[in-house]
Amino acid sequence: MRALLSGYYGKGNGGDEALLATLLQMLPSNVTPVVLSGNPEETHNRYGLEAYERMAFPSLIKALRSCDALIWGGGSLIQDATSAISPFYYGGMMSVAQKMGLKTVAWAQGIGPLHRRVTRWLARQTFAGCTRVSVRDRASASLLSDWQIPHILAPDPVWALQSKPVETYHGTSLQHGTSLQKDLSAPRVAVTLRSHPQLTPTRLSHLTRALVDFQKATQTFIVLLPFQKAQDLSIAQAMQSSLKDVSQILCLEEPQLLKGVFRGIEMAIGMRLHSLIMAASEGCRCFALSYDPKVNLLMEDLDMPGWHLANLPDDPNIISKTWIEHYANGDPLSSEKIQFLVDGALIHREVLHQALNH
Template structure:
């Protein structure tokens, strides 16, 4: 089959473990005859981490040259087309997709988590660019609803990170068993008061279970301060572990017994590796996942104000709860490979 080059576009090079995991999954699923060229905020870091060619996503002339020399354009997975974080984010991504389509590239919207789209302009831009794609896959029901409202076609499958290969990191975890992973992120809903309630609950939980606490900052520039602040209050064994390789991040969850997480991909990775999970939702996508995997927890707005109440739920799930069965995990992994079929069909 003839070799082609595809530009991969997503929230890459920002040090976010979830988005790097999506890129790793995309590269894992990419057909062999396709050579990737990744648009990144930090091309050197992307080339080192993923072993692929990369260029600066912020230099228009460089991006334009990359598109002119390529035959395909792939919006990488995740919540790219949403304006809750930034009203300009969907403008950037739809603008690149529109340019790729005008240049005649085959275009794919891959493993998308669409919305929220609060601005009419952004909904119109998204509809027009999705309409021009040769293939579309989405990862959740809300995204499917957007596609149906726009009278378009897409396949829906679980997030591709369910199918990402994990790398063992047993030697990197320097804690006695049992171990509990904790992944929190900076967010307006995680107020200082709520963070203090969670911190006090974690101390109570550790005292009751004698578990070690493994703190995982998925995006260190946002999460590290929180992880370090939690560690200072813990009285038992704890470790802050920073990993840039998403395969290693997923491998971490092979070493722990339960995970408490805000971050979507921390919960996906943990569930995929058979961990018991407790969620803290700051976004509808997290609550959707929690419902899908029958994961206890709270929306942050509804977090109990009594640390004892929080800790009690954690302890009960630690002692009596179960992770997904092997059959359920394998089923989600197989379903996630539907995203690979879109790549094979179009490219």
């Protein structure tokens, strides 16, 4: 069986690449994956897979015709908050695949926000036609229940992604082959911010000042992790200019390494959903800076401390003192809770096996 995997792959986003890596890890062994990617050459080189340009209509149709199934692979693909086009792209492709007779699996979806009536209608029609549907959060499950569409709810699959230790970092700032753990002073705190309208220059300035004070108080080494270089690197560089000798920017492309870097981290401060999931799964204390309902849901589910960016304190001293308190007295998830979430995430693997082996 050949399965076409469709998501926001090949766009340099660490979270979406982690979803692809987890999907490949979970696919039944008898399934040959074919990937739609924003960078087919890079995807082919990384995984050794057949890959096609995701926005080239002729190659997309060619890929669909060559496959037996379409897997709509993970994350907030059906939403109209950041893109009005996204629901039509994914929904349209799924409708075409269904008309062509392919098995269609909506896998590990986070549905919404859906502000427009037409996108809600499209989403409902598309999910209703799927062979199997799995979602990663309660809000998405509630929406599907309202639409009377059968589905499975399970934790985000990235909880179950197999990580690799980061023994060397072949970046510009560390010497080739240098041991990451030896080169970067301990203890370490990771920071993952992303560009967003709610991360205003003023709020970024407050966060930077708070991080400088936090670092001085705790004597920690700050690891700045851009999850999507195009969006995050300039923010990391701006913060590092105030933390010159006590910080390092790490740009890790391979999802298993990106998750593995958190093994050597004491605490993570993150905006991006998958930075918090990866950190929590590796036993880090986490502090969230939310810009999206999906991050709010994670904070609720894990009782994770944090602020919505819109409610970020105006005083950097309050921010730094809150971080210092969490660093000193906060608890990571217990190993039992992590294992529970990993086991739960593996339900997404069962959904794939049920859909593709029957």
